Amino acid sequence: MQIDYYFSPLSPWCYLAGTRLEDLAGRHGAGVRYIPVDPSALFARTGGKMLAERHPSRQDYRLQDLRRTAARENLPLALHPAHFPTNPAPASYAIIAAAKAGGDVGGLVQSFLRACWAEERNIAEDEVIRDLLARHGFDPGLADKGLWTGAEIYERNLEQAVNAGVFGFPFYIVGEEKFWGQDRLADLEQYLSGMK
Numbered sequence: 001m002q003i004d005y006y007f008s009p010l011s012p013w014c015y016l017a018g019t020r021l022e023d024l025a026g027r028h029g030a031g032v033r034y035i036p037v038d039p040s041a042l043f044a045r046t047g048g049k050m051l052a053e054r055h056p057s058r059q060d061y062r063l064q065d066l067r068r069t070a071a072r073e074n075l076p077l078a079l080h081p082a083h084f085p086t087n088p089a090p091a092s093y094a095i096i097a098a099a100k101a102g103g104d105v106g107g108l109v110q111s112f113l114r115a116c117w118a119e120e121r122n123i124a125e126d127e128v129i130r131d132l133l134a135r136h137g138f139d140p141g142l143a144d145k146g147l148w149t150g151a152e153i154y155e156r157n158l159e160q161a162v163n164a165g166v167f168g169f170p171f172y173i174v175g176e177e178k179f180w181g182q183d184r185l186a187d188l189e190q191y192l193s194g195m196k
Contacts, residue, residue: 097146
């Protein structure tokens with residue numbers, strides 16, 4: 001059983017999911033395929049809007065909801081991180097290269113999210129990317145070695161996401177069943193339980 005996890009290393013909602021995806025995948029013996037996707041390109045293709053383009057009432061509600069969710073999940077959160085928005089592509093390329101190399105990809109993904117939303121680090125900077133790769137047991141040189149391949153796969157991930165019906169983050173797919181949002185992880189677990 002495989003969970004396709006579509007995400008952006010820049011998404012606060014992916015950060016607020018914490019390790020719940022990896023925990024439930026472990027409980028159900030499911031594999032997780034990490035698929036980073038360019039948010040601006042995805043939203044443009046699927047009718048979404050980037051944060052700066054949204055009505056002020058939506059922006060205000062988002063901040064309240066982020067604050068409440070962070071408190072419920074007991075996760076530190078900078079509502080206005082120093083380096084948001086930034087370019088998610090370099091971190092995504094590194095994650096793609098790490099997934100090809102094998103290892104703790106889930107931990108690496110979490111570290112990029114935490115770096116942005118709790119540690120206020122710029123996940124587009126080479127030194128941050130190399131540091132996070134090394135901390136999770138990966139060759140820091142993956143940030144450079146996998147650049148072209150990462151860019152190609154990142155572009156393919158967008159097409160795959162659009163074709164699969166993905167329109168936001170986090171987005172989880174098992175077979176034909178789709179779950180959008182970290183607040184749907186309980187539904188995903190219930191679905192996996194029913195598959196046994």
